[in-house]
Amino acid sequence: MCGRFTLTATPDQVALFMALVELEDFPARYNIAPTQPILMVIAGEAREPGSNLPDRRALLVRWGLIPRWAKDPKSLPLLINARSETAEERGTFKAALRHRRALIPASGFYEWKTVGKEKRPFFLKPRDGGIVAFAGLMETYADPNGSEIDTGAILTTAASADIAGIHDRMPVVVHPQDFARWLDCRRLEPRDVADIMRPPEPGLFDAIPVSDLVNKVVNVGPEIQERIVIEALPVVETPKSVKPRPPAKKDDGQFSLF
Template sequence: MCGRFTLMATPDQVALFLSLTDLEDFPARYNIAPTQPILMVAAGHPQPPGSNLPDRIAMLVRWGLIPRWAKDPKSLSLLINARSETADERGTFKAAMRHRRALIPASGFYEWKTVDKTKQPFFMRPRDGGLVAFAGLMETYADPNGSEIDTGAILTTAATPDIAHIHDRMPVVVAPRDFARWLDCRTLEPRDVADIMQPPLPALFEAIPVSDLVNKVTNVGPEIQERVAVEVPPPPAPPKQSKPSRPPQDDDQFSLF
């Protein structure tokens, strides 16, 4: 799963990464938590003929999707993540998967591993630096009083081997070459973009052990990402394949074949 993430890039860097033309100023955020506003990018109105600009819009949404059919959001679990393997089948996420796919810019995310009966947090950052885009789902919820709120969730997938020893799930990372396909909800159905929701290549992220400062949402400074010394067992090595036994020979001579 993904319970905390970060966005430290400047608005100009995010706009360039996601091909946005208009993005309001915002500060670096080191500890984005559920129910807080997050930046999501969705398909906008088609551009006029001859335009080279993609039709994308950015908006702030509440992290924690509320389905349109919900009568009492307080009775629902906090839906910050959606399993990519089943999102298009569940009534909670099915409509958003078909009509409201989005991109979530991020500089990394946090995950926790149990070490000596304590939860050790790790900052998962892109090994080569820069930004990544998580696959997201959006839903606009209208309460009984008529007010509306835009909400969203992060899609998750199986963790890559270098992360699985910390947690078995991770956010779906959309490669830049797939941005347009993922956002195209007019002509592409969930089955047409299923290949995008696969685990990324191993070693995309590096895991940095950090202090438990990240556990508190009130800690929002860069100090929460400082590396700490901790002994963590390495990922288990894949099992060695045993050599097939040599078939019995009619004599004691070795065979070249």
């Protein structure tokens, strides 16, 4: 699962990483939450001959996919994630996986580890710094009044071996060499890109324990990514067995004054 992520790279850095011709300015975002706008990159129209850049288009979409067939979006759960293993079989995501695959630039994501009754947040950031691209699905929903809204979800997969101790799911990471294949919905079907929807190699992310400031969407500053020291759970020692006292000797009255 991915319920929060971050994009703190500059627009120029994102444009270079995603091979975009242009990208509008945007602020650093440290705590992106469901229903908020997120940046997605999709394939565009064919570029003019002679261009040395692929044709890609960036747009803002609502994080939380609404299928085109939905009559009442309020009756649906909030679809922020789609399981890559079953997306092709589900009517909710099937069309988007075939026709509207997207890339979501990110500087990392947050996950929570269950320890006893606690949920401890971790910031998972690329070990080498920079940006990663999550696999996304996009859908344009038209309400009964005719207004349209672009919506999207993040595809997830089983966590890599080094992250599984925190959570069993994580976003699908698309490497730059696979961008073109992933976005090519004209020629490539889901089965042709199934190899991309797998756990990444261990060591791609560093796991940084952070405070519970990230739990609240109103906290949007860089302080939520500061490393904290995790206190070890108290060790309760098992009491040593106590040998029973020997029974008191029967008083024969020898030392009694009466």
